[in-house]
Amino acid sequence: MTSASQSNSARSESFARQEREALAGLLLSQGPSAPTLCEGWQTRDMAVHLYLREHRPDAAAGMFLPPVKSHLECVTSTLEKRPYEELVEGFRQGPPKWNPIRLADSFVNLSENFIHHEDVRRGGGERVAPRELPAEMRAELWRVVQQASRVMVRADGVLVVFEAVDANPDSSAASPERHICGAKQGDEVRISGPVGELLLWVFGREDAAEVEISEDKPGAQKRISRRSI
Template identity: 45%
Template sequence: MNWARVERRGLVEAMRREGPEAPTLCTGWTTRDLAVHLLLRERRPDAAAGMFLPPLGAWTGRVTRGYIARDYDELLDDVEAGPPWYSPFALADKYVNLAEMFVHHEDVLRGGADPTGPWMPRQLAPELSTALELPLKMMGRVTMGKSPARVQLCAPDGRELLSVGSGEPVTVSGAVGELVLFAFGRAPVDVTFRGDPAVVALLQTARRSV
C-alpha cells in the first residue's frame, strides 16, 4: 500500500471541497498557496531551490506567480497526478512523500481551527499509523534537534517512538499522526505533556520545522 498516494488523494479532495482561498495551518498560506508549494517542490526543483538559496529568490517568485495565475482545479489535477518521471521524488514517492502529504492534508482539515483549542483528530487506519512511525523517527530528529528539552515521543501503548533534544525531560504522548504533526510544529494537535510546566511551555512555543 502506498499511503503517500492515499493521503495525496485525501489532500486534494479536501482542497477541492474547501476552495482556493481557504486557510491552512501554514501561516499566511491559502489552499491555493499550498497547491503551488507542492507543485514547485515536485515539478520545479529549479524554482524550489530559491526557498533556501536567496540569490534564486527572484526566479522562484517569477515561477510562483505563474502557478498562482493558473486555474485552481488545474493546479489540483497536477498535484493529484503526483511527481512526474523527471522529479527527484518520483521513484521514492511512498517513502519521501508520506509525511509531506499527511501533514498538508491535516493543514487543510484544521486550517480554520483555533490553534490553542482542543481538536478531535480523524481516525487513521492502523496501517497508516504504523507507516507514519518511520518518517516521525527520521524527521523528528531534524525538526526537534534543537529542542529546549529532552523530548520523548510516546505512542498510546507507551512505546517510545523517538527521544530527541537535550535538557529537562518532557514526555509527549499521543497517536502517531498527532505526534507527527507536533514534530512539524502544527497546532492544534491532540497530545498530552508530562514534565516541568515551565519546560513544557518552552517546548510548546519552540520552533519545530525543517
Template identity: 40%
Template sequence: MGVAADERQALCALFDEVGPDAPTLCEGWLTKDLAAHLVVREHRPDAALGILVPGLDGHTRRVQDGYAAEPWPRLVERVRSGPAWFWPTSIPAVDELVNSAEFLVHHEDVRRARPGWEPRPADGARDAAAWKAARMASRMTLRSSPVGVVLRTPAGRQAQVRSGDELVGVVGEPVELLLFVFGRDEARVEFEGTPDAVERLRAAGRGL
C-alpha cells in the same frame, strides 16, 4: 497505493471541496498557495531549491505565485496527477519514502484550518509512516530545543530524539506527534516534565 498516494488523493479531494481561497495552517498561505508549493516541488527543479535555500527563495516565490494564479481545477489536477516523469518521486517506492510525511502534514494543514476538525480514525499504514517520519524529522525540526525530548505514543512506542539535562515527554498518536514536530500547534499532544521545561520546549522553534 501507499500512504503518500492516498494522502495526495485525499488532499486533492479536499481541495476540490474547499476551493482556492480556503485557510491552511501554513502561515500566510491559502489553499492555492499550498497547491502551488506542491507543484513547484515536483515540476520545477529550478525553483524547488528555493524552498530550502533562502538566497533562492525569490525565484521560488515568483514561480509559485504563477502557479497559484492558474485556474483552480487545473492547479489541483497538477497536484493530483503527481510529479513530472523525470522526477525521482515518479517511482512509487521513492514517492512513499519522500512524500508520505509531506502530503500527510499538508492534508492536515487544510483539514485542521477548518472549524470543528477532529483527528481521523487510526490507520495502521498511516500511523506507521507518521511514527517513522516523526522520529526522523524531529532530530532536525527540534534542533533548537533547549531540553531533551522523548516522543511517546499511548500504545507504548517511545523514542528519545533529543538529549538534554531535562527531558520532556511529548505524548500523542503518531500523526499528532508528526504534526507537533513540524511546528503545528493544532496537534493533540500532552507533555510530561516540569512546567519550566515544557514551556521552554513549546517556545522553541520547530521546523526545517
C-alpha cells in the same frame, strides 16, 4: 533491497498516494479561498506550493537556498495566475517521471501529503478530531516521527520523549512506543498522543495537534523549538 524493505516501501508509497488523492479531493471541494493551518496561506497558496514542489524543482530549491529565492518568487507569481483546478489536478497526478522526488514518494511524500491534508482539514479554526488511520500507516508515520524529530527538534538541555499511543497494535497510553531525541541528558519533556498528532507537532502544528505535554521541571518545554523548513 530485502523483500521486507520492498514491502514497507510499497505500503508507504500506497499510503502517500491515498493521502495525495484525499488532499486533492479536499482542495477541490473547499475551493481556492479556504483557510489552512499554514499562516497566511489559503487553499490556492497550498495548491501552488504542492504543484511547484513536484513540477518545478528548479524553483522549489529557493525554499532552502537563498540565492534561488528570487526565482522561486517569480515562478510562484506565475503559477498563482493558473486555474486553481489545474494546479490541484497536476498535484493529483504526482511528480513527473523525470523528477527524482518521485523515488522518495514512500517517505517524503507520505509525510508531506499527510501534514498538508491536515492543514486543510483543520484550517477553519474549529476543533477537528484526528482521523482513524490504518495500523500499517501509523507504523510508517511513526518511522517518520523518529527520523524527522532528529532533524526538526531543537532542545536546549532538554531530553524530549515522544510517546505514541497507537504506533502498533500493542501500544496504548499505558504502554506507548517511545522515541527519545534532544539532549542526551537534562530536564525531561514528554509529548504523548497518536502518531499522526505527534507528526503534526514535530512539524510545528502544535496549536492543532492533539497531544499531551508534561515536563519534570517548569519551563523545560519553552526550551524546545522546531526548525523552519
